[in-house]
Amino acid sequence: MEESVLAFFRMLGSLLKTIVQLIIIERIGYGVGWVVSKAVTFGRFPSSEVTESERGKVSYIGLASIALVLLGIAVFNGM
Known part of the structure; x- marks a missing residue:
């Protein structure tokens, strides 16, 4: 019974840990992705009406941006 x-x-x-990680990744990824997307597209993307698909794309852009910055820092520190 105890087992x-x-x-x-x-x-x-484990379920709570996964949910918290996904929420944190979604918030941080979307925030960074929104800034990067607005800067690169000169304010055209993402639109004011955000769909779920668009939100996912922006989150992936943010996570990729964070990964590239961390990779750049690692390469620069290795020189």
């Missing part, structure tokens, strides 16, 4: 309760709480903790 099943422990497994349940372990699963619940």
Whole structure:
């Protein structure tokens, strides 16, 4: 009985961890992606009416931008 309760709480903790990580990635990725997208497209993308598909694209742009900046820092520090 104790093992099943422990497994349940372990699963619940893992689920909460995943949800929190996704929320944080979504917020940070979207925020950075929005700024980068507005700067690169001179304010044309994303539009004022954001769809779920567009929100995903902007989040991926933000995550890619963060990864490129971190890669640039790593390369610069390696010189």
